[in-house]
Amino acid sequence: MLLQVINTEKIIKAIRMFLEGIGENPDRDGLKETPQRVAQMCEEIYAGIGKDASEQIKVLKSQDHDEIVLLKDIPFYSVCEHHLLPFIGVAHVAYIPQGSRVTGISKLARVVDMESKKLQVQERLTTAIADTIMKALRPKGVITVIEAEHLCMTMRGIKKSGTKVQTSVVRGIFRRNPATRAEALALIMGNRE
Numbered sequence: 001m002l003l004q005v006i007n008t009e010k011i012i013k014a015i016r017m018f019l020e021g022i023g024e025n026p027d028r029d030g031l032k033e034t035p036q037r038v039a040q041m042c043e044e045i046y047a048g049i050g051k052d053a054s055e056q057i058k059v060l061k062s063q064d065h066d067e068i069v070l071l072k073d074i075p076f077y078s079v080c081e082h083h084l085l086p087f088i089g090v091a092h093v094a095y096i097p098q099g100s101r102v103t104g105i106s107k108l109a110r111v112v113d114m115e116s117k118k119l120q121v122q123e124r125l126t127t128a129i130a131d132t133i134m135k136a137l138r139p140k141g142v143i144t145v146i147e148a149e150h151l152c153m154t155m156r157g158i159k160k161s162g163t164k165v166q167t168s169v170v171r172g173i174f175r176r177n178p179a180t181r182a183e184a185l186a187l188i189m190g191n192r193e
């Protein structure tokens with residue numbers, strides 16, 4: 001196991017200073033408990049920092065299954081490392097097993113969850129999910145698509161609420177074989193409301 005990286009004491013000090021920095025009074029009633037609360041929240045929302053998400057994957061043996069396994073619309077909540085504001089959305093993960101090597105569907109969702117709980121940019125989150133599954137499960141291929149709304153684009157900057165950023169990463173057979181990739185993308189994008 002890696003070291004626990006969250007240092008509550010440092011966060012409490014920093015949040016107090018941050019409140020002063022934006023012109024607030026950290027001692028007023030509503031803010032007194034805020035540094036402590038933020039520190040506690042960090043333990044949850046940054047629980048993936050310093051952790052290897054590939055440990056979430058348990059390889060199971062099943063009968064040979066040479067078809068696409070797809071987990072769609074996995075909700076995730078991450079934080080952009082440029083502005084420390086949330087970006088939230090859904091991830092779609094598909095893979096084609098190698099021989100009898102499969103994993104539980106919930107494990108794919110756990111990889112998404114753990115990689116989301118790090119400071120991220122959407123492109124790296126997408127890549128990290130695909131590469132983690134490639135490494136731990138060694139399937140024939142992986143495809144990951146993420147659609148997300150970034151509060152740093154909605155609250156500031158271009159201020160376009162509802163704008164979604166889409167990223168995708170393909171590995172293995174999905175990269176080499178356009179027909180297989182097209183089949184997976186049709187499954188992922190099909191029947192959208």
Ligand SMILES: [Zn+2]
Nearest residue numbers: 080082083152
């Ligand atoms: Zn940002």
